[in-house]
Amino acid sequence: MQLTDRINRIQISPTAAVIAEADKLKAKGVDIADFGPGEPDFPTPDHIKRAAIRAIEENKSKYTPAGGIMPLREAICAWHKRELRSSFEPKECVVSVGGKHSIFNVVSVLVQQGDEVIIPAPYWVSFPDIVKYAGGTPVFVETLPKDGFTVRASAIEKAITPKTKLVIVNSPNNPTGGVVPPEEYERILAVCKKHNVWLMGDECYSHFTYEANKPYSIASARGAKDKVIIIGSMSKTFAMTGWRIGYTLGPEALIQALIKLQSQSTSNPTSIAQYAALAAMTGTMDSVPAMLAEYAKRRKRIVEGLRAISGVICEWPGGAFYAFPDVSAHLSNGGGRSALANSDTEIARMLLDRAHVALVPGEAFGAPGYLRLSYATSLERIEEGLRRLERFFAHAEAAA
Numbered sequence: 368m369q370l371t372d373r374i375n376r377i378q379i380s381p382t383a384a385v386i387a388e389a390d391k392l393k394a395k396g397v398d399i400a401d402f403g404p405g406e407p408d409f410p411t412p413d414h415i416k417r418a419a420i421r422a423i424e425e426n427k428s429k430y431t432p433a434g435g436i437m438p439l440r441e442a443i444c445a446w447h448k449r450e451l452r453s454s455f456e457p458k459e460c461v462v463s464v465g466g467k468h469s470i471f472n473v474v475s476v477l478v479q480q481g482d483e484v485i486i487p488a489p490y491w492v493s494f495p496d497i498v499k500y501a502g503g504t505p506v507f508v509e510t511l512p513k514d515g516f517t518v519r520a521s522a523i524e525k526a527i528t529p530k531t532k533l534v535i536v537n538s539p540n541n542p543t544g545g546v547v548p549p550e551e552y553e554r555i556l557a558v559c560k561k562h563n564v565w566l567m568g569d570e571c572y573s574h575f576t577y578e579a580n581k582p583y584s585i586a587s588a589r590g591a592k593d594k595v596i597i598i599g600s601m602s603k604t605f606a607m608t609g610w611r612i613g614y615t616l617g618p619e620a621l622i623q624a625l626i627k628l629q630s631q632s633t634s635n636p637t638s639i640a641q642y643a644a645l646a647a648m649t650g651t652m653d654s655v656p657a658m659l660a661e662y663a664k665r666r667k668r669i670v671e672g673l674r675a676i677s678g679v680i681c682e683w684p685g686g687a688f689y690a691f692p693d694v695s696a697h698l699s700n701g702g703g704r705s706a707l708a709n710s711d712t713e714i715a716r717m718l719l720d721r722a723h724v725a726l727v728p729g730e731a732f733g734a735p736g737y738l739r740l741s742y743a744t745s746l747e748r749i750e751e752g753l754r755r756l757e758r759f760f761a762h763a764e765a766a767a
């Protein structure tokens with residue numbers, strides 16, 4: 368079939384592909400220890416569900432303004448101000464169909480053929496493809512485990528060229544869990560301002576940080592507002608992945624362009640989901656620390672468990688809900704511990720087929736030699752998965 372160049376420039380999301388493979392096996396009755404999906408295993412809090420039911424009963428089922436209902440835009444600004452010390456007004460806010468849609472639209476209105484977009488690697492799988500779809504070129508800046516996968520302002524500055532349009536910072540990061548410390552983030556902002564480049568802060572995991580790391584938004588920094596674009600989402604913070612509500616905060620002219628794009632594409636996000644999001648933004652936040660406490664227990668268990676496996680190196684993730692171990696010692700070109708496989712993708716495939724463990728290979732995130740395990744799953748399943756991983760790598764070493 369003759370398709371456009373732009374669709375041929377991108378691939379199906381590799382995380383979606385892993386989930387589909389695992390689901391196929393599950394449908395055949397195979398018991399999978401599933402570390403694949405990047406979504407909370409908790410239900411949406413009751414007060415949010417009730418608000419949606421009320422919205423249905425009150426027939427709030429008509430078109431809304433393309434950029435979202437005004438009470439929700441107001442509530443997002445108030446929530447962001449309270450939680451993350453920003454100062455956006457409703458005209459600087461647009462509601463979209465999830466954070467991914469928000470990012471897609473921002474890149475669509477800012478990036479065109481010939482533009483470069485700086486993306487720290489390892490990166491969330493969708494960033495480069497969204498940039499490519501818009502005709503731009505992703506430029507990767509490496510982050511390292513010994514730095515806690517924090518991106519440095521100096522590294523970003525080195526990558527900036529006259530073609531650079533946008534820098535994307537995702538903190539806490541998917542897949543590494545890396546958190547950019549506020550001082551470094553402010554240095555990144557200063558670099559962006561100096562070179563007249565947009566800075567997009569993806570805050571989808573803002574409220575899932577551990578130990579000394581606290582929720583932080585670059586929008587709270589002095590002088591941020593003219594160059595900073597914030598992406599937020601209900602998906603992770605309120606366990607609302609399926610509801611599809613995200614938002615963008617930024618300069619009014621940009622927001623107007625985003626609303627124009629939505630008016631000619633998706634129109635408004637689902638009206639019912641917007642009322643649910645309104646309850647999330649204005650109601651109790653009790654569920655958030657409760658989820659975080661659970662993630663903290665799981666993080667401890669999974670990182671300790673992975674570190675106990677021979678040839679596996681795993682840093683402590685500073686945020687989000689992913690462990691990102693380095694398994695390169697088990698690759699044929701990685702120091703030859705067990706020479707189990709040629710790539711992490713092959714290891715992930717073997718783990719799914721032989722050990723019935725689902726996880727995402729690092730190559731999908733621009734990080735060959737790594738695996739991503741989501742610990743948004745119960746402690747019992749983590750224990751079971753660790754047992755299978757230990758056995759798998761022990762066999763590999765014994766066979767070597």
Ligand SMILES: Cc1ncc(COP(=O)(O)O)c(C=O)c1O
Pocket residue numbers: 405464465466467468491537540541569571599600601602608612613
């Ligand atoms: C870093 C990052 N940004 C954005 C998103 C988008 O989430 P959603 O579209 O569900 O809001 C995700 C989801 O996995 C993510 O990991």
